[in-house]
Amino acid sequence: MSKTYQETLRVRFRDTDSQGHMFFANYLVFADEVAGHYMLELGFDWSDPQNLPCYVFTANANCDYLHECHSGDEVRVEVAYERIGNTSATLGFSMTRVSDNAALARGSFAQVFVDMETRKPCPVPETVRAMLSGVSIENT
Template sequence: MSERAAPSRREAYRAFEPIATRWADNDVYGHINNVSYYAFFDTAVNRWLIAAGLLDVEAGDPIGLVVETGCRYHASAAFPDRLEAGLRVARLGTSSVRYEIALFRAGEDLAIAEGFFVHVYVDRGTRRPKPLPEAWRETLASLTA
């Protein structure tokens, strides 16, 4: 059995998005349910893409489809914790991006959870892979780890 990796530090991430926990995120065990972490990751990535001018959810082309995701938990969180999602791009392919996200309690240095999404960017109409536009590549490169 391999040794568990230590939590990442803030300095390993390039951009940060605030995440508000909600009462409904808690489960019967008194902490945020694991499924909520994936929603936090998705929210952070898409909020950043929208703010960067890359994602137009109503009419944009290309669009990103999630093809793989994962999460490793280091510590629990609970409402009303204030969280911050650190973002970085671990791999920038022709039509795919591996986004890595870490959740930190506001002001803390060690991640409480770390996850990833692999998005394949596709044509909105055909749903076939489409190379990322050069403007996207340049902007996403700013998140490269």
């Protein structure tokens, strides 16, 4: 298995819909939150744009819902880079319920690296590429 970053989050009542399970968009919110922590762990603070080599825009979000979860469930979210291209990268994620290891969701974010002045795609900075290269997520 390749290196991944993971955190466990608890589904709050406000994360659920009127049917009592987690609202579909919140799967992406959970994945994005853990992805942000992963980037901080790697040394990139994307919240301080003036100290960045470029912007990173999410151009596409994809999620396959496999099973529902409910308020109070603990959800393990794993993220890792699956692909690093010339001007973009794909960050994959998977989610499982801690209590029974049920697969809940899996998906990806397509990220585009963008020049801060022109707002056009630019090459992935070498410092970023070096930190992310060789990291992938196991697809189950």
